[in-house]
Amino acid sequence: MSKTPALARHTLAQMMRRLRRASGVTLDAAAAEIGCDPTTVGRWEKAKSSPRRSDLMMLARLYNASSAEIGRMTGLLMQAGQQGIWESAKLSPELRTLYEAEMSATSIDVVELDLIPALAQTMEYLRAVQAVELPPVSPSATPEMVERTWRQRHELVFTDPVPTIRLVLGQSSLSYLDDLPEVQSGQLNRLQELDALPSVEVRVLTRLHASMIGGFTIIDPIDSPEGVGVPFVFIEAADGCRYVEDSDVVSRHRAIFEMVWTRAQPIEEYLK
Numbered sequence: 001m002s003k004t005p006a007l008a009r010h011t012l013a014q015m016m017r018r019l020r021r022a023s024g025v026t027l028d029a030a031a032a033e034i035g036c037d038p039t040t041v042g043r044w045e046k047a048k049s050s051p052r053r054s055d056l057m058m059l060a061r062l063y064n065a066s067s068a069e070i071g072r073m074t075g076l077l078m079q080a081g082q083q084g085i086w087e088s089a090k091l092s093p094e095l096r097t098l099y100e101a102e103m104s105a106t107s108i109d110v111v112e113l114d115l116i117p118a119l120a121q122t123m124e125y126l127r128a129v130q131a132v133e134l135p136p137v138s139p140s141a142t143p144e145m146v147e148r149t150w151r152q153r154h155e156l157v158f159t160d161p162v163p164t165i166r167l168v169l170g171q172s173s174l175s176y177l178d179d180l181p182e183v184q185s186g187q188l189n190r191l192q193e194l195d196a197l198p199s200v201e202v203r204v205l206t207r208l209h210a211s212m213i214g215g216f217t218i219i220d221p222i223d224s225p226e227g228v229g230v231p232f233v234f235i236e237a238a239d240g241c242r243y244v245e246d247s248d249v250v251s252r253h254r255a256i257f258e259m260v261w262t263r264a265q266p267i268e269e270y271l272k
Contacts, residue, residue: 004104006047006096007221008079011230013047014245015073016056019063020045034058047093050080085156091149094241098234101219103156105163109218109257113170113205118150119157120167120202122190124183126150158197165200168257168264170215174204188271195267203264218253 020030031038034055041059043049051059056077060070084096091099102108102119110117116125130143157163169191177184195202217234232245233253244250 004100005080005082005084006093007100007104008076009050010047010097010232010243010245012050012073012076012080013045014230015069015076016051016059017045019060019065019069023063025062030059030062033062047097050077053077085152092241094234094243097243098217098219098241099153099156101221101232102153102163104221105157105219107164107166107218107220108157109166109168109254109261110215111168111217111257111260112173112215113212114172114176115215116169116173116187116191117167119154119165120169120191120194121150122183122186123147123150125180125187128180128183162197162199165194166257166261167194167200167202168260169202169204169267171204171206174270191267192271202267203261204267204270205260205264206270207263209260209263216253216257218250218257 020027027038027041030041034041036055040049044051053074056073057070060073065073084100085103108119110119115129121129126147127143130146174188177187180187191202194200214235214237218231219234220231230245231247231250232243233250235242235244
């Protein structure tokens with residue numbers, strides 16, 4: 001079992017797309033080389049599916065990939081085809097990638113305006129969220145499955161070594177706790193417990209800021225020999241999730257996060 005097959009698939013897709021563009025080969029030409037439809041190559045480059053090893057080798061030669069790049073891609077392909085930890089959780093491919101990346105991250109930066117960030121939620125808060133019928137992690141996921149996924153996700157992220165985690169909460173996410181007296185104390189305690197960890201910081205936004213259009217997560221995975229080390233931005237919305245690895249998009253979100261981080265107030269100071 002591989003820990004990160006979905007993340008490997010995304011990294012392989014990014015490499016294939018980058019190599020094709022650098023070589024000046026079009027999708028049509030790449031598809032013609034291996035005798036398939038251009039939409040098939042497009043699906044590989046969007047991590048919707050993975051190529052056969054023989055097709056990958058033909059494309060690598062067409063793109064003039066180096067031996068190191070070929071070795072990295074074949075390793076990623078092997079990883080992508082294995083069973084992952086989250087396969088049974090009925091998560092979307094985007095959420096599987098997010099959860100896998102959290103497990104192998106060096107840093108996680110989160111801005112969440114109206115909700116307590118998922119990595120900081122207590123089980124009681126999670127149940128309260130489910131009660132107001134926010135979009136579930138999967139349409140077919142039962143409450144029991146969601147809670148089991150919550151436990152496993154927290155255990156995997158907060159096992160040594162814990163990545164560097166910076167969480168920025170909107171003030172409204174804490175104000176809503178006033179209506180949940182049975183949840184409030186435990187959730188505030190959890191935020192303080194996390195903030196006390198050496199690699200975790202929690203801050204609260206109390207004024208106008210650069211991320212008022214919405215929250216997001218930036219993850220820097222470990223740049224391992226297997227190659228699953230592509231930084232990305234994860235954006236969640238009512239109509240689905242977006243996993244964006246374009247370097248310009250990641251850079252813009254990093255800049256926004258740093259502006260928001262400097263304007264936010266440490267949780268301990270806010271709660272005094």
